[in-house]
Amino acid sequence: MMQHTHDDGAPIKDCRGAMNKLFDLLDGELTPDREREVRSHITSCPDCFSHHDFEERFLKALQAAKKSVCASEKLRDRLMSALRAEGLTR
Amino acid sequence: MTEELAPATDEHAEFSALTLTALDDVYRFARSLTRDEADAEDVVQETYLRAFRSWKTFQPGTDVRRWLFTIARNVFLRSRERGQREVTLDDDGAEAVDAAQSKEGWVRRGLDPLLARTDLAPAIQQALEDIPDTFRSAVVLVDLEDQSYEDAAQVLGIPVGTVRSRLFRGRKLLQEKLALHAQDLGLIPPPGPDRSDA
Numbered sequence: 001m002m003q004h005t006h007d008d009g010a011p012i013k014d015c016r017g018a019m020n021k022l023f024d025l026l027d028g029e030l031t032p033d034r035e036r037e038v039r040s041h042i043t044s045c046p047d048c049f050s051h052h053d054f055e056e057r058f059l060k061a062l063q064a065a066k067k068s069v070c071a072s073e074k075l076r077d078r079l080m081s082a083l084r085a086e087g088l089t090r
Numbered sequence: 091m092t093e094e095l096a097p098a099t100d101e102h103a104e105f106s107a108l109t110l111t112a113l114d115d116v117y118r119f120a121r122s123l124t125r126d127e128a129d130a131e132d133v134v135q136e137t138y139l140r141a142f143r144s145w146k147t148f149q150p151g152t153d154v155r156r157w158l159f160t161i162a163r164n165v166f167l168r169s170r171e172r173g174q175r176e177v178t179l180d181d182d183g184a185e186a187v188d189a190a191q192s193k194e195g196w197v198r199r200g201l202d203p204l205l206a207r208t209d210l211a212p213a214i215q216q217a218l219e220d221i222p223d224t225f226r227s228a229v230v231l232v233d234l235e236d237q238s239y240e241d242a243a244q245v246l247g248i249p250v251g252t253v254r255s256r257l258f259r260g261r262k263l264l265q266e267k268l269a270l271h272a273q274d275l276g277l278i279p280p281p282g283p284d285r286s287d288a
Binding site for chain 1: 099102103105106113114116117118121131134135138139142143198201202205210211212214215229232233234235238239254257258261264265
């Protein structure tokens with residue numbers, strides 16, 4: 001089971017160690033050396049590769065979903081009116 | 091707010107150029123805080139007015155979105171203090187996360203076909219609204235708004251380790267919500283009585 005832990009600097013020895021770092025890896029939060037170490041395990045382990053692939057697709061889906069929520073034109077107009085009333089000239 | 095902090099006229103264009111391009115991002119973050127369109131718009135407007143009045147305090151070269159997110163969160167918390175909006179802050183959620191993790195196999199089977207669909211955004215937005223506030227804020231900042239753990243920690247006023255923990259929990263809860271959506275669509279059966287259901 002994957003857990004959320006801090007990086008204790010210990011070498012990645014097994015699947016558990018690699019999966020503990022999975023989200024840090026996907027979020028770009030690992031040092032280059034640490035990233036190489038985790039990726040090395042993941043690419044050689046079918047189970048971890050599958051887990052990595054799943055979480056990566058999940059995070060990409062989240063990222064893609066953000067485009068569905070935007071500020072409305074009404075809000076933009078209201079905001080510009082408020083800022084101009086506050087003194088914004090440009 | 092003191093007038094001397096407001097930008098000089100020649101700084102207005104800079105304010106507009108830097109902050110207004112982040113309007114969608116600030117609105118999304120405000121929506122994640124308030125879970126209400128009208129309340130989010132109020133938070134956004136107040137955020138930008140405060141940002142304008144305080145523009146001289148913005149440090150050039152730093153992340154303007156992080157600055158705006160921080161102001162938005164403070165505006166939201168202030169409005170909550172005034173009782174304009176009651177939102178339950180649930181930083182625990184441990185039981186729900188444990189339950190989600192115990193069904194990890196079922197969740198993955200449910201999300202596999204779902205993640206291939208192109209119409210997933212509404213379900214993700216609904217799932218985001220359904221998870222506790224504290225987890226949602228971390229997920230929105232990092233997963234939707236590309237903030238680093240360190241930046242999210244600054245915006246939320248919490249340690250980096252707490253951001254990491256909330257992200258993990260929030261993502262697991264989101265995945266379970268989406269698996270339930272897949273179940274509703276008939277893509278997977280309900281989880282079996284054995285919660286391990288690997």
